[in-house]
Structures are given as C-alpha cells and as structure tokens.
Amino acid sequence: MSFLAPLFLLGGLLVAVPIVLHLTRRRREPVPFPSFLLLQLTSATARFKRRRFRNIPLLILRCLALLLLAAAFAEPVLRGGALAGSEGTTLDRAVLVDRSLSMTVGNRMAAAREAAQEEVSGLGREDRGIVVAFDGRAAALTELTGDRGALAPAVANLSAGGGGTSYAPALGLAGRLLPASAGRRREVVLISDLQRSGFEDGRPQPSLPPGVELRVRQVSVSPPANAWIADVTVVAEGREQLMVSAEVGFAASPATPEWSGEIELFLSGRSVDRKVLTAAADRMTTVRFDPVLRPSESLAAEVRLPGDGFPGDDRFRLVIHPEAAIRVADLGGNPPSIYVSEALGVGVAPGFLLDRAPARGEAAVRGALEEVQVALVRDPGRLDPDAMRALGDFVEAGGGLVMATGPRRLSRAASEALAAFAPAVPEGFVDRDPAGRLGDLVPRHPVFEPFGGEGSALLGALAFFRYRILSGIRPDATVLARFDDGQPAIVESAWGEGRTLLFASSLDAEWTDLPRRAAFVPLLHRMVEVAAGHERIPIAYRVGESVDPGAAFRLPSGRGGEAEEVLADSPSGERTVLDGTDALRLAEPGFYRARRPGAAEFRQIGVNPPLAESDLRSLDAAEVRIAAVAAAEGEAAAASPVAPDLPGRAAAWLLLAAFLLLLVSEAWAANRTVASRIAG
C-alpha cells in the first residue's frame, strides 16, 4: 500500500485531541464525603486502579474515526496483488532524486539526499535498490543492487545541477530498470520538489509500467518569492549603438508581495549600467539599459539581479557579436515611408540601416546599391528600365530584393527587365470588398518563423483591400502565401547568388492595414533578413539544448569545408571533443567556450537555466501520483483483471464511508453515555 498524499497522514496526529479530552474530562472535582472513618475500613478490598481514560470504547471510536479520515485524505493505493499476498516480501526500489536547478533553492537538495538515504537504508536484507538522478534527463548512478555500500555514496555525492525538470524520463528509466520478477515487489520513490513545470503540457507525460508502485516524497512545499531574468534582447540603436533590454519576471510569496532591486549589465565582466527595478507579482517587467557601443569583437555580456530565494536564475548570459547592421536601400524612397523606416529602425542586433536611393538612372542605382545587402522597392512603377536592370545585376551578384507593389504601373520595358530576374511581374489591381485575407502559407518558411503557433493568427487577421495580380511566375519561384481568392501574395525566387521576395500588396497603408498591424515589423524584418541571406544565430542558449558547435560558436569552417573537430569547454571546465558532426549538449549554465584544434582563440556562447525552472510552483504529490500511475493502472487492469489495483480515490471513498459509519456509531455511543448519566 502506498499513499498519494502522504502528508495528510499527519492529520492522524489529531487523535491527540480526543485523547487529551478524555484525559482532561477525567479531572473532575472529587466527590465530597463526610468522613473517611468508615470508608477507609473498606478501602483494602475496594480500592480500584484509577483509569487514565474515561469511556475508553468511545475514545477508541473517536480515534479510529480520525485515523480513517486522515488515511482517506492521504488517498491510499492498495495493490490487488499486495492485498492477496501474491507479491513477495522482497523489494526492488528505484530512488529517483531530482537534481534540477530548482533543487538549489534553500535546503531542498540536502533534504532530498536525506530522504534518499532513508530510502536506501530502509531496504531489507533481501531487497535491492538503485539510485537514479534526474533533471531534464535521467541517469542511473548505480546498478540495481542489494549492496547498500554502493548506494549510499551515490546518494551522498548527489548535487543539484543547472538542468530543467522532466519527470517522464526518470520514471520511464526507473520502470525499465526494475525488472518484473516473481516474488519481488517493485517500487519507485520519487524525491523531488515536484516542480509544476516538469509536467507542463508539451512534455512527455510520465508513466510507470504496470505493477510498479510509486511513492512520492516532496522536499519542499511553499516556494519562495523569486525574481528571474526571462530573456535579454539586443537591438540596434542607430549605426553605432546597441540597446540591451531585459525582461524580468517575479513570482510573489505571501511574505514578499513585491520585489525591488537593482538590475545590472556587465560587458566582459565589467559593470556598465544598472537600473532600479520594481517588479510586480506575476507580471513581466522590461528594463532597458543605456545604449552601448556596437562591439568590434564578440563580447560576453551578463545581466544580473541581486540574489533572492532562488539565485540560480538571477543571471542571464549572452554574447554580443560585432556584426554590422543589415543595410537596406529604399529605391525610390521619396517620399519616405514612415512605416518602413520605423519598422526597420528597430530590430534585433545586428539590426537594419535604411538608406534612401534613387529610382532612376542605372549608374545612380548601381552606386546606391554598392554598400547595401538588400534593396527595398515599395513601388516598382517608380523604377525605369535601367534601374531595373541594375537591380537585376545586384540580385544576381548576391544582393537581396524585397519588392512590394504600388500605385504606379510598370512600363513594358521595366516589366521585361524585372521579369528577367524576379519571380513574377505585378500586373493589374484587384480590389477587395470585403477585404481579402492571407492564407495558404508555406509552413515553417523562415519568413513566417515569428508567426508560429498562435502567431499565425496575426497574419490571418490582416486585411487587404487592393493588391496586384502577380503574373508570369517563374517555375523555380515559390509562392509563400496566397490571398483567400487564390492570388499569390508573396513569391520568392533565387537569381544568381541573390534572392527576391515579391509582395503583391503595398507596404504603405493605402491598400492594406498591414503597416498598422503587429505583424508588420516581424514580417518585414524576416523578409529583409531572408532576402539578405542572414541567418539568425541566438545570442544566448538554454540548458538542455543541443547545438551545432560550428554555427553556435561561429567557428571558422574547417579546411576545404570539411567537418573538423571542436574542443568545447563547459563552464565548470569539463572538456568535450566533438567531431564535425556531433552536437554539443548544453548541460549547465554559464559560458561555454569552443575552438578548432590548433586555433588559439576560443569563441564562447552564453547558456542560461531553462526558463521553466524559474517557475517554482509545485504540484501536489497526489497529482504526480495520479498522473504517473493512471496509465499503469489502466494497463494493469487490462492485464490482470482478477487482482486490479485499488486506486486512491476508490480506497479513499471506502475509508470515508467507514469514517462516516464510525461517526454515526460515535454519536450513538456518546448519546447513550449521556443518556445513561442523566437517567442515573
């Protein structure tokens, strides 16, 4: 038998109440009697042993009722086999110890070690045990053995790491490590802070094989107040500066409803700015640091919060790279578009630099395009054929082109020049009333990456009142999106070394509400980046991710483009040698360093704790038990209908029924006692 919520067993201590009452009610005033002269003559034979308790049957009833109530709330799970005595008395026990980052809070890890030692030392002579440590992953620290001398040191050496929490791998591994064998009972003891995020949707749901009992020992109940850095972004601030901003979350506790402190930005280990921050409970607060100069080389940066109840998530590490902003030339950008200039004025580093360029004259256009990576055309009707040809050469040479349509119609010559390199040519208008909508997107295309999941609704909500028909779509072009009438909306094609994205509607607000919608900025950013061939490389990583070391560390390619070994050092100094195809698993927070063999210079990346670890809310042990056992119970019931497990709810209801029965009996007995006293 095990309990889903063993903490409720503490309720059994309530039996002290009736015991004390039955003792204290005994303390009555003695009965006055005139004289003991004659009474003492009888005392030799008539003295009695003074009972400590009064109405012992009633006391037993009351104590039993309370114990039943506590047991019912603890939700016992009775194994059918155990009831029938078919399972042996020997035990195989897997002790799963949580070593995720959240176990660094307070004395959770020490408590977990202590609990694990209890479980190990509680094994009988014929029993066997195995110690499994887990965070996002699970690893057996010992073999399944009856040698406690092998188990105890493994427990003693346990320490919390920087990983996230996931219960499924641990429970799955434990289930596999406990082989089913006749005459042996199998038990898994989960020792954890039961962090809720370990069971969040999207993660594999934990389950145990049928016949394996699960006991949960929670080492912490109430989480402390915690402030954490959820994310740090670096955006371009003009040509020379970057702005670092941090998102800070705060989870309050009853004792600390609000948090206030200084948040500090470090570059290369040197404090460069600090801000005073007041964070409200359960809200994200954004802090913007003063702009810093765009570095000339990769720079390790760190944002720090003052220590709190959970210091593990008070630092965010990132690397700022020296790359320049993507330069964009707005051909025929006069008058300038405030929407475009504002949208490209912000952006995750390296950011964008927007220049206006002429729309006529081949030489002028070529000159304007010499220093830029992307040409932006908002109304191709403004371009003369020479400019269009220069644009084609620019694309062929590796430049990127983002072209929208506008009110001016292309001349025949310009259309022909455009058709030579562009995926399609804009033709006549289509007016829509009601407005047309975007649909039929190419999933997982980099252009739509910011709109994954719920973000796709942002694109679907856009209204298009007018757009041009794109004709002459090249066979090698890809229609990335269509309007709801089937007309192409965004078409992409490659030409030479370059890439062109053609948008059938306008980037201004006359034909569509796109520029006024939230989707505009990320969509334009992604279109420009895709046209420029810019690959976004994260500025920071999370523990648990696996990365391609060459790309993540921006290591120079091997000779001849062949895969070459990478030497990677973890923050704790552990070195890993990876061949060209190995991924590097990031196992701890801090700065990882890597280099090619023979290279003197290390490149580094910032690795941070899993964001979910900052959510210290915990589950009830019963929830874990139910989640983990439910599947197993279903399988067990199917496999062994004769001796099904008695799940916690059923046993609890039985106990509650017994409790009510006892309550009625108690009331009857108590009334009878009182009635007899009155009658007497």
Add this chain to the structure above:
Amino acid sequence: MPAAETRFIDPAALARISNLSLVAKMVVQGFISGLHRSTFLGRSIDFAEHRPYMPGDDIRRLDWRLFARSDRFHVKEFEADTNANFLVAVDVSRSMDFGWRGIRKLDYARFLAGSLATFSRSQRDRVGLGIFDHELREFVPPSARHLETVLQHLARAIPPPEPDARGRRTAASDLEPPLAQLGAALGRRGLVAVVSDFYEPPEQVLAAFDRLRVAGHDIMAFHVLDPAEMDLDLDGVAGFEESGTRFRDLESGALLDLSPTRARERYREAMAEHTRALRAGLVRREVDYILTDTRTPLDFALFRYLSEREGRRRRR
C-alpha cells in the same frame, strides 16, 4: 427507624424557611397538636392558673367546675413539672456540612436543636446551647429567657473553613473536649441532647459521654446521618461513578479512590457495626440513642425525644 408519617413536616420543606425560630415553632406546634392523639401528655400536677380555652387544648384539661360557675371554658395551667435545665449541643464540624438529595446534616441538626429547645421551653424548661466541633465554640447557659438567644446562635452556626490545600486537619469533630467543657460549664444537673454524626470510634464517643455522665446529666444522643452516607449511594453526584470515584474527606481534605460498587457492602456493614456499637455502649450508660437520617421529619424526632423522656420519667 419507622417510616415517616404524612402528618409530619418534610425537613426539606422546612429548609426553605430561613427563620429558624419560625421553623422551630412550626415543628413544635405541629408536634403538640399531634400529641392530642398521643399517650404522652407531659403534665404537671401543681395548679398554677386558669386561662381561656383555645382550640387545640386538651378538653380533659377543661375546668368543668369553673364552666359550671361561669359558663365559660377555661383550662387549668400547672407549674412546670421539672423546671429542669435543657441544653442542646450541636456538632458543627465539617462532616456535618454534607447533604445529598435533601438538606445538609448541619441544617437538620439546627432545626432539630431549635425544635428541641422550643419544645423544652414550652415545657417550662430552662434552655441552653452548646456549639462545638473539636472544641466548644459557643455556649449559651440554660435559662428561662435564653430561647431566642439559643435560636439566634443556632441560626448563625456555620461549619469551620475548608481544610487547607495540604489537607491539614482543621476542625474535625472530637467529642471529648467539648463535652467535657460542657459538663464543667453546666452547674446544675439537667438534660443534655447531643446532636452529631458521631464520626469517631465508638469507644471515644462513649468516653466523651462518660465525661458528661459523671456530672450527673441525663443525656440523649441524636445521631444524624444523610441517607447517602448510610448506604454509600451518591449516584447523580458530579464525579460519582460506581466503578470508581475519587472521594474527598470533608474534615481532612484527604483523597481516596474507591470503587463504590465493591465497597458498598463492606461500608454498610461497617456503618451498621458503628451504630450498633454506639447504641449498645450508650444504652449501657443509660444514654438515649436516637438514630435519625435527614429525611426523617423533625417532629418525628421530637416524638422520639418525648417518648424517651417519658420513658425515663417512668423508670424513675
């Protein structure tokens, strides 16, 4: 003890009357009216005077000769036949401060003593009072004018304070010293009625009475007990359980755990032996012994008293 008859007044009813003098008069008047059917007349032979007939007067005391002369009914008054001293000694020790399902023994003793004094005074005796526990606390010498004083002292008689927390004996009854003091204080021979629960070994009680007897007094012993203490039946008292009860001695404060169920038979035997020894020893000493419980009507006790007194006169 014969069962109380309905013409007697319930002591519990008397207990609701706070005026002891009134109680005593009610008892005595009721008792005297009852004597009309009694064989005990209590008359004197020395004529004193005539007085008009009052309802309730014995018609045999009518002076028919005077009726023949005056055509009016008059009864003859006689001089008191004894004009003796009567002193009632009341035990007010803490053991008397006990009563269950009736009145306290002390109240009963006060009513009884008051009634005896009132009745004796109606018999032209000089009445006095002694109040004692382990010593004589109050003493009113017998006098023809002391009835009201006796009644007032009786009304104020209270038991001594509770024993202290250490159970030190404070005021248990001890008959010998107070009775010896009484014997010495009473200059003239007389009738002494001692009202007590006699919670002492019988030999000590008898020794105490001997101190009175040597002074030549006639003695009556009223042994007052509560029915509950006669049978060790305290059912209904808070804390009392047949299976086991903690008792507290009213006199010493001592505690005793006892099973009444197991002790009751033995206790009754001890009580019977105690009263038997008292009765036998007192009868040998020509002391009238009257055992009464607090349910017994007071006028019944008076009846017993008068019966004993008449018997004594006849024996003389």
